[in-house]
Amino acid sequence: MNDGLYNPQAMVAESPSLAGVLYLSHGGGPMPLLGDPGHKNLLDFLKIVTPMLGKPSAILVVSAHWEARVPTITSGPMPALVYDYYGFPKESYQIRYPAAGNPVLAEKVFNLLASHGIAAKLDGQRGFDHGLFVPLKVMYPEADIPCVQLSLVDDLQPEGHIRIGKAIAGLRKENVLIIGSGFSFHNLRAFFDPPTAETQALNQAFEGWLIDTCSNRQLTEAERERRLVDWQQAPAARYCHPREEHLLPLHVCYGAAQTAAGRVFEFSVLGKMASAYLWQ
Numbered sequence: 498m499n500d501g502l503y504n505p506q507a508m509v510a511e512s513p514s515l516a517g518v519l520y521l522s523h524g525g526g527p528m529p530l531l532g533d534p535g536h537k538n539l540l541d542f543l544k545i546v547t548p549m550l551g552k553p554s555a556i557l558v559v560s561a562h563w564e565a566r567v568p569t570i571t572s573g574p575m576p577a578l579v580y581d582y583y584g585f586p587k588e589s590y591q592i593r594y595p596a597a598g599n600p601v602l603a604e605k606v607f608n609l610l611a612s613h614g615i616a617a618k619l620d621g622q623r624g625f626d627h628g629l630f631v632p633l634k635v636m637y638p639e640a641d642i643p644c645v646q647l648s649l650v651d652d653l654q655p656e657g658h659i660r661i662g663k664a665i666a667g668l669r670k671e672n673v674l675i676i677g678s679g680f681s682f683h684n685l686r687a688f689f690d691p692p693t694a695e696t697q698a699l700n701q702a703f704e705g706w707l708i709d710t711c712s713n714r715q716l717t718e719a720e721r722e723r724r725l726v727d728w729q730q731a732p733a734a735r736y737c738h739p740r741e742e743h744l745l746p747l748h749v750c751y752g753a754a755q756t757a758a759g760r761v762f763e764f765s766v767l768g769k770m771a772s773a774y775l776w777q
Contacts, residue, residue: 515669515777517550520677520750522771523561523632525688526582527589530631538764542773543635546762549775553674555602556637556644557665559750560628561679561743564651568610568617568661571646572603577624594630599643602673606647606665613664628678649745655726658745662752675753677746681707681772682737688767702732704763704770711747711774714757725751750774 522539523529529536529543562581563569576598580590603619610617629646647665650657668675682700690696710716710724710731725748728734728741738744754776762773 516553516672516674518669518675518677518750518754518776519546519550519773520679520747521546521632521773522680522682522766523628523678524680524766526627527585527592527631530592530634531586531589535767539766539771540635542762542764543632546760546773546775547636549760549777550674553642554672555599556633556642556674556676557602557606557647557668558625558629558633558644558676558678559647559649559746560626561649561683561746562626562628563623563646563648564653564742565618565648566651568615568650569620569623569648570603570606570617571598571621571623571625572600572607572619573598573621573623574600576644576646578630579624579626581626592630592634594625594634594640596625596630596633596637596640597643599645602643602645602668605668606645609667610661610664613660615661615664632676632678647749649742653741653745655728655741655745655748658748659722659725659752662749663755664752665749666753666755669753675750677748677750679743679746680766681744681747682766682769683743684737684739687736688769692768696736699733699736700770703734703737704772706731708761708763708772711751711758712761716757718755721757722751747774750776 524536524539529539578594607617607619625646687696758774758776760775763770
């Protein structure tokens with residue numbers, strides 16, 4: 498594996514009429530916006546991938562940093578920012594990303610979920626957390642694209658999150674970019690422990706499995722979905738994800754795409770290998 502950024506796959510887009518679906522690793526809190534050298538490759542990725550997406554009419558972000566009893570959707574016209582991190586410098590709490598909300602899109606997401614038998618909730622007060630504003634401040638710094646955020650479900654069941662993705666897949670026909678904002682490696686303790694050959698091997702084993710699962714076109718979609726549902730059986734799964742909330746936005750993305758990812762990106766963040774996946 499490579500410590501830099503690479504894109505081993507550059508396949509033909511599945512359909513030029515569909516907006517993209519992107520699962521990204523968003524890094525540690527506000528650190529990508531603070532000039533942290535451990536996030537340089539992540540910043541490079543965000544800058545490389547954005548032109549591939551075109552300019553969407555709206556962005557729907559599924560963030561690892563919001564869990565609710567049922568899928569919950571920001572529906573306010575101008576959501577505030579939620580600085581949901583602690584112990585960072587003062588400037589971390591002065592970051593601004595004044596993107597508008599989109600109540601019409603929020604209502605549409607709510608109705609799509611309902612039409613698929615998924616109870617959901619609109620929240621006109623909830624703001625945008627750093628799973629949204631950190632990557633989007635790099636990708637779309639003008640903040641001129643309206644955004645809606647969608648929560649995870651706090652039962653953290655992979656099947657349910659794939660089902661949510663399937664329910665909202667039709668938004669792609671309306672030029673709505675769907676972003677799953679998580680982290681393909683999210684063992685917080687491991688970021689602070691000195692790396693060893695063993696821990697690096699564990700990190701790489703799971704990354705290899707995840708890349709194969711998401712991009713191997715020899716797999717049927719039934720096989721791919723089953724592997725994602727049974728992700729805990731993957732090599733080093735619970736080392737890389739002691740808790741799965743940063744992986745589950747990927748499941749929503751897969752549900753919205755239901756095919757192999759057309760582009761895979763892998764890069765180091767804070768000394769750990771992480772990956773991102775684009776469906777177009």
